[in-house]
Amino acid sequence: MEFLIEYAGFLLKLVTVALIIVLTFAGIFASKSKEKPGGLKVTKLNDSYDAAKSQLENELLDKKLLKQQQKEKKKQDKLAAKADKKSKKQDVKAEDAKKRLFVIDFDGDIQASATQALRREITAILSIATPKDEVVVRLESGGGVVHGYGLAASQLQRIKDANLSLTICVDKVAASGGYMMACVADKIVAAPFAILGSIGVVAQVPNIHRLLDKSLVDVELHTAGKYKRTLTMLGENTDEGRAKFKQDLEDTHVLFKEFVSSARPVIDIEAIATGDVWYGSQALKNNLIDQVSTSDAYLVSQLESSDVVSIKYQEPKKLAEKLGLSVLGAFEAKAVKWFSKISQYKGY
Structure with a gap:
């Protein structure tokens, strides 16, 4: 038993030394290596749909009927390949080519951090898209900071400025800043129970001045500028400061209403901009959306007439993530997100 204890101690020391060596070399490698740029993942959804359909047919259809269908499909594929080859040789004009439908996913948090990927995806699409193409954004967001969602909406505006058709599909929620993004679209499609609206502005600032005062803790705040x-959170707030803060919220709300009204003039903005929300079917009656449908149904309806392509920008993995050492970073990100919620926050 004494031998086993000594042996276990030796192994523990060995593992510790090995881990220190690995971390040391990893640090040296990280300091010398250049960060590789991210890349685009391109998936043709027509092929994914056909593969799923084919798998079900193989499992469920009569073998004789299946064989006949496969024979017919091979014939059609051969004709399509021949036509494609011929079109390439003849250098077919862009207006005669098949319509392409580019699909982007935007899953928004409070900071609208997905905007970084969104701007790269849009830039890539605009480099090859033609006016007959369409961009579909599957949008999910309950809103967040004003400047973050303002930038995200501006990125979507680039699609409109390039004379491309823009469709926003909402399956769950596009509220507040999320709806500000959605209203940029030519067409908004939402699921029957998707949540839309919340055209308002909210801010919260916890204050612990009285607690600090009881503990005989003084907080000094020095500013240059009356409304800096x-x-x-810590100092004593004044009625004048509260009034200015409330006025800032009202001014931001006016900007929000003007933006929505300009992008979607069919809306009765004064009746809608109360901060209230509506489900998909109700939103249609209030002109917040144009069609009640899921994103899946909308995309499937386009498969026959369009090349439906999913575009996703993937951030490069950092060395810590590759080595499985990103737990601390994840904890830090969560802490920052939590602090942003309880500290001064102004957003849609």
């Missing part, structure tokens, strides 16, 4: 800081 209106409300604070």
Whole structure:
């Protein structure tokens, strides 16, 4: 038993030394190596749909009927390949080519951090798209900070400025800043129970001044500029500061309403911009959307007439992630997100 204890101790030391060596070399490698750029993942959804359909047919259809269908499909594929080859030789004009439908996913958080990937995806699409093509954004967001979602909406506006058709599909929620993005579209499609609207502005600032005062803790705040800081977490807030803070919210709300009204003039903005939300079917009656449908149904309806292509920008993996050492980074990100929720926050 004594031998086993000593042997276990030896192994533990060996593992510790090995781990230190690995981390040391990893640090040296990280400091010298250049970060590789991210890349685009392109998936043709027509092929994914055909593969799923083919798998079900193989399992469920009569073998004789299946063989006949496969024979017919091979014939059609051969004709299509021949036509494609011929079109390439003849250098077919862009207006005669098949319509392409580019699909982007945007899953928004409070900071609208998905905007970084969105801007790259849009830039890539605009480099090859033609006016007959369409961009579909599957959007999910309950809103967040004003500047973050303002930039995200501006990125979508680039698609419109390039004379491309833009469709937004909402399966769950596009509220507040999420709806500000959605209203840029030529067409908004939402599922029957998707949540839309919340055209309003919210802000919260916890204040622990009285607790600190009881503990005989003084907080000094020095600013240059009368309204550099209106409300604070630690100091004593004044009625004048509260009034200015509230006025800032009202001004931001006016900007929000003007943006939605300009992008979607069919909306009765004064009746809708109360901060309230509506489900898909109700949203259609209030002109918040144009069609009640899931994103799946909409995309499937386009498969026959269009090449439906999913575009996704993938961030490069950092060395820590490759080595499985990103737990601390994840904890830090969660802590920052939590702090942003309880500290001064102004957003859609």
